[in-house]
Amino acid sequence: GQQLNQSPQSMFIQEGEDVSMNCTSSSIFNTWLWYKQDPGEGPVLLIALYKAGELTSNGRLTAQFGITRKDSFLNISASIPSDVGIYFCAGQLSGGSNYKLTFGKGTLLTVNP
Amino acid sequence: NAGVTQTPKFQVLKTGQSMTLQCAQDMNHNSMYWYRQDPGMGLRLIYYSASEGTTDKGEVPNGYNVSRLNKREFSLRLESAAPSQTSVYFCASSYDRVEQPYEQYFGPGTRLTVT
Numbered sequence: 001g002q003q004l005n006q007s008p009q010s011m012f013i014q015e016g017e018d019v020s021m022n023c024t025s026s027s028i029f030n031t032w033l034w035y036k037q038d039p040g041e042g043p044v045l046l047i048a049l050y051k052a053g054e055l056t057s058n059g060r061l062t063a064q065f066g067i068t069r070k071d072s073f074l075n076i077s078a079s080i081p082s083d084v085g086i087y088f089c090a091g092q093l094s095g096g097s098n099y100k101l102t103f104g105k106g107t108l109l110t111v112n113p
Numbered sequence: 114n115a116g117v118t119q120t121p122k123f124q125v126l127k128t129g130q131s132m133t134l135q136c137a138q139d140m141n142h143n144s145m146y147w148y149r150q151d152p153g154m155g156l157r158l159i160y161y162s163a164s165e166g167t168t169d170k171g172e173v174p175n176g177y178n179v180s181r182l183n184k185r186e187f188s189l190r191l192e193s194a195a196p197s198q199t200s201v202y203f204c205a206s207s208y209d210r211v212e213q214p215y216e217q218y219f220g221p222g223t224r225l226t227v228t
Contacts, residue, residue, distance in 0.1 A: 031215045042117075042203050042219035043156075088156070092215045100171070101217060105155040 006089055006104030014112050019076040021107045023089035031092040032072035033101065034063050038085045046087075047074070069094070079111050114139050117220035119204050125226045126194045134189040134223050136204030144207045145187035146171075146217060147179060149200040156203070162187055163209075194227045201225070 006023045013019060023032070031050055035043035047058050049065035049072060056063055060077045072091070076083055089104040117138045126132055138145065147159040148171075158171030162181040176198060178190045187206075191198060201224050205217040 033216065035219075040222075042205075042221045045216055045218060048216050090217075100158060100161070101215060103156040105153065 004089060004091060004102050004104040006107055008107060009105070010108040010110070012110045012112065013079055015079060015081060017079055019079055019083070019109060020073065021087060021109075022071060022073045023091070023104045024071040025091065025102075026070065028069045028094040029072075029091035029102075030069075030094050032063070032065050033090040034061075034072070034074050035088040035090065036085050037088065037106070043088055076109075079109075081111050081113050084109060084111050116140065117204055117206055117218055119202075119220040119223050121223060122221065123224045125228065126191075127228055128195060130194050131190070131192050132194065133191075134202055134204075134225075135186070136188065136220060137186045138204075138206040138218075138220075139185065140206060140208070140218065141184070142206035142208045142218075143184075144209050145181065146205040146207075147177070147187070147189045148203045148205065149173065150203060150222075151200050159189065159202075191225075194225075196227045199225060199227045 004023050004025050033048050034046045037043045047056050047063040052069050053067050054065040062075045064073045086106040086108050088106045090101040120135045144163050146161040148156045150156050157173050160179040162168045165184045168179050180188045201222050203222050204220040207217045
């Protein structure tokens with residue numbers, strides 16, 4: 001199936017630092033979604049992006065839909081301990097089924113207080 | 114609103130046993146999905162239902178069956194459990210309206226161990 005390459009696989013940062021992670025693909029996507037999963041819980045939708053070049057914020061989180069439509073970025077500013085978790089990107093493939101999302105394998109974020 | 118709910122939260126089965134995982138959503142969403150999550154594999158789609166009365170196979174459907182009982186409920190059945198089906202199972206739903214076409218909302222998961 002289609003692959004989304006998410007990097008980095010894991011990050012260990014100090015509280016207060018900014019974080020950046022990204023997803024890339026060789027295929028074109030119509031939609032990019034970013035999720036966060038806390039330990040023992042289901043993924044929670046953070047940000048949805050629908051247009052190439054779109055930049056959207058949700059509190060300290062900012063995500064961008066890459067202009068080539070093959071990538072997306074998520075930035076977290078001034079990290080805090082509750083930002084700990086796994087962050088997933090997901091995309092809806094151009095020309096693909098409306099109902100199927102392709103998921104990255106996640107970035108594990110650890111924040112040291 | 115409770116969102117997406119799943120039962121049970123934990124389950125241990127012996128090889129060959131059967132069970133049904135239940136999922137319900139109260140958001141009036143049209144589409145519902147079942148995923149499994151395994152270490153290093155990410156989320157993989159098992160089955161989905163675009164509307165009441167329809168179901169389609171996803172990426173890893175073998176060994177599973179589903180039923181879209183009504184608009185709210187979508188169940189996943191393991192007829193004869195195998196150790197390879199040890200995983201965390203997530204149900205999700207989406208509205209699929211023009212403004213928010215692909216946003217999927219997930220339940221808390223069912224942690225299944227097959228011995």
